[in-house]
Amino acid sequence: MQAQKYILAFVITAAIFVTAFYIASVFDARRVADIRATQEAVSINILSLETQFDLMGSLSCSTLSDNPVLSEELNSIASRLSVAEENLGQDDAEVLSLKKQYSLLEIKDYLLMQEISDKCAKFKPVYILYFYSNKGDCADCSKMGDVLTYLRETYPGLRVYSFDYHLDLSALRTLITLRKIKSEEGLPAFVVNNRAPVYGFKTLQEMEVLIPELKTLATSTPVE
Numbered sequence: 001m002q003a004q005k006y007i008l009a010f011v012i013t014a015a016i017f018v019t020a021f022y023i024a025s026v027f028d029a030r031r032v033a034d035i036r037a038t039q040e041a042v043s044i045n046i047l048s049l050e051t052q053f054d055l056m057g058s059l060s061c062s063t064l065s066d067n068p069v070l071s072e073e074l075n076s077i078a079s080r081l082s083v084a085e086e087n088l089g090q091d092d093a094e095v096l097s098l099k100k101q102y103s104l105l106e107i108k109d110y111l112l113m114q115e116i117s118d119k120c121a122k123f124k125p126v127y128i129l130y131f132y133s134n135k136g137d138c139a140d141c142s143k144m145g146d147v148l149t150y151l152r153e154t155y156p157g158l159r160v161y162s163f164d165y166h167l168d169l170s171a172l173r174t175l176i177t178l179r180k181i182k183s184e185e186g187l188p189a190f191v192v193n194n195r196a197p198v199y200g201f202k203t204l205q206e207m208e209v210l211i212p213e214l215k216t217l218a219t220s221t222p223v224e
Contacts, residue, residue, distance in 0.1 A: 074109060077102055078162070090134050100169050106161040107171055113159065126213040127159035129191040131181055135166055140201035144188040147204050157217040165189075 081102055085095050113125045130148055132141040145162070152160045163172055165187060179191050185199045192198070192211050208214055 074106065077105070096167075099164065099167060103163055103167060103169055103172055106163065107175055109159070110161055124213075124216075125159055126155075126157060126193060126211065126217060127161065128211075129175070129179060130160055130162045131165045131176070131187060131189045132162065133165050133187045138187040141188045144190075144201050147202065147207060148190075150204060151207060151214070155214055155217040158214065 081095075081098055084098060085092075088095050090096075110127065110129070113127060116123055117125055128148065130144070132138060132145065134141075148160050148162070152158050163175070165176070165181070165183060179194070179197060181189050181191070181197050185197070187199070188201065189197050189199045193213065198210065202210065
């Protein structure tokens with residue numbers, strides 16, 4: 001009788017374990033499928049955006065004034081990339097590959113904005129090059145990111161380009177050199193409209209003082 005109880009307990013425990021394992025496997029499979037779908041969407045968006053860059057380079061100033069930037073597309077890719085990074089990890093090979101592609105797109109957009117600005121006198125973009133670190137050596141990077149996200153959402157005309165300082169990408173290293181970003185000064189670091197680099201966390205109020213050009217940008221409609 002006692003043996004039957006042990007056998008029954010074992011069978012019940014095994015059944016619970018198998019059921020839990022099956023459920024976990026199903027959820028893991030769905031999560032992986034969602035991540036893969038996100039990665040595919042990012043890749044398609046990247047290809048589409050590269051094509052748009054080529055098209056915009058040939059547009060007239062009057063056309064560009066109606067729709068001068070591709071911020072919505074870049075922000076969409078950033079959101080999808082954030083999901084992939086969160087689920088697969090920041091050191092995942094596929095995530096790093098997507099991150100490099102996205103960083104190249106940001107640099108390309110940054111150069112395009114400068115080209116358009118030189119071409120069209122009335123088009124004066126306001127942009128921030130933001131350099132952060134995910135290596136655990138930047139306690140204020142997350143807070144600074146939140147401030148910049150708020151500014152970008154408040155001022156749709158503001159372009160914020162975010163770069164992982166430690167990303168192994170030659171084009172990024174060149175940008176860092178050209179903009180004279182020095183890691184020994186500490187991160188986060190950012191450059192506003194090619195002015196001298198600014199280091200350390202800045203509050204929303206401090207950023208608005210540092211970027212007087214924000215007053216020339218239209219603000220978004222407040223969310224009730």
